[in-house]
Amino acid sequence: MTRKVVKAGLAGLVFLVFGIWLFGPREPVQLSISHDQSEAQNQLKTADLDAYLAEREGQYDDIIDGVEKQIIWAGEAGVKTQISIVYLHGFTATSKEIRPVPDQLAAGLGANLYLGRFTGHGRAPMALADATVARWMDDVSEAVKIGGQLGDRVIIMATSTGGTLAAAAALDTAAVEKVAGIIFISPNFAIRSRAAGLLTWPFARQWLPLFVGSWQKGSPRNEQHARYWTIEYPTTALMPMAAIVAAVDAQSFADVQIPALFYYSREDQVVVPEKTATFAKSWGGPAKTIIARMTAADDKFSHIIAGDIVSPNQTQAAVGHFLAWIKDL
Numbered sequence: 485m486t487r488k489v490v491k492a493g494l495a496g497l498v499f500l501v502f503g504i505w506l507f508g509p510r511e512p513v514q515l516s517i518s519h520d521q522s523e524a525q526n527q528l529k530t531a532d533l534d535a536y537l538a539e540r541e542g543q544y545d546d547i548i549d550g551v552e553k554q555i556i557w558a559g560e561a562g563v564k565t566q567i568s569i570v571y572l573h574g575f576t577a578t579s580k581e582i583r584p585v586p587d588q589l590a591a592g593l594g595a596n597l598y599l600g601r602f603t604g605h606g607r608a609p610m611a612l613a614d615a616t617v618a619r620w621m622d623d624v625s626e627a628v629k630i631g632g633q634l635g636d637r638v639i640i641m642a643t644s645t646g647g648t649l650a651a652a653a654a655l656d657t658a659a660v661e662k663v664a665g666i667i668f669i670s671p672n673f674a675i676r677s678r679a680a681g682l683l684t685w686p687f688a689r690q691w692l693p694l695f696v697g698s699w700q701k702g703s704p705r706n707e708q709h710a711r712y713w714t715i716e717y718p719t720t721a722l723m724p725m726a727a728i729v730a731a732v733d734a735q736s737f738a739d740v741q742i743p744a745l746f747y748y749s750r751e752d753q754v755v756v757p758e759k760t761a762t763f764a765k766s767w768g769g770p771a772k773t774i775i776a777r778m779t780a781a782d783d784k785f786s787h788i789i790a791g792d793i794v795s796p797n798q799t800q801a802a803v804g805h806f807l808a809w810i811k812d813l
Contacts, residue, residue, distance in 0.1 A: 548711065564633070567637050568632075569593070596635055609717050617731070642666065651732050665745065665810060669802075671760055672729055748789070
């Protein structure tokens, strides 16, 4: 009798665990943008963009100076250019991430430049707890619409998780109708950590912080890296990042026709470079891959592969590659 009770109990436990795995709450993923957000963005006019962004960013009193959403006009403010550049930064980073690469690229093309800021970034550490996939997707939508007001054609330049979000946006043909190309820099299509899969498990927000702590803290590369990245942040902020990576991994990009450039290092220690190679082959539109040749003087993790803050020696090479690719489109 006791053996039967034990077996029944074990069977019940197995079914319970199986049920939790199948039906337990996971991090919500919304790859489309909200209707209200879209309608508001559709009203944007080129001449009003600076005021619009100032009002949007004025809601927060803790944004780090210089990383707010902003436009760098090629010439006179309010004047559209043939091409515009939209920069989308990575997780925990800001638009300072690889600057002056976006600036030099825009200057080389005579293009207006939009520097985005994802929800929760460039503010006090606790602000990253506000991040959700839906809010980030709205940020991408806003950025692309602003890019369309700044230029007749839009080039998206996206780093790390910014690349993940740009890829998700590319699935919405209407949203990216003005996008002429996407530059993926060290894109995050798979997190380089054996524990990454735990972030998308059921109830991860509830139980994972109990095991790994409620806060995560990285090691800044230098003083500027400490200033412009969120080095310490709530563990729960990792969940939407992992969720968008998993969601994009489950999609097919065979029908996406936007030209894409994949620029990354094979020695990347933050994301899985082999996954980027596989993703590039699955891209439906024209795809080109360029491998960054890193040195001991560059980012020790081979992830931030250009920019004055972490890999200044790689900036000119990156700008040259990007300019040549865009001019061939």
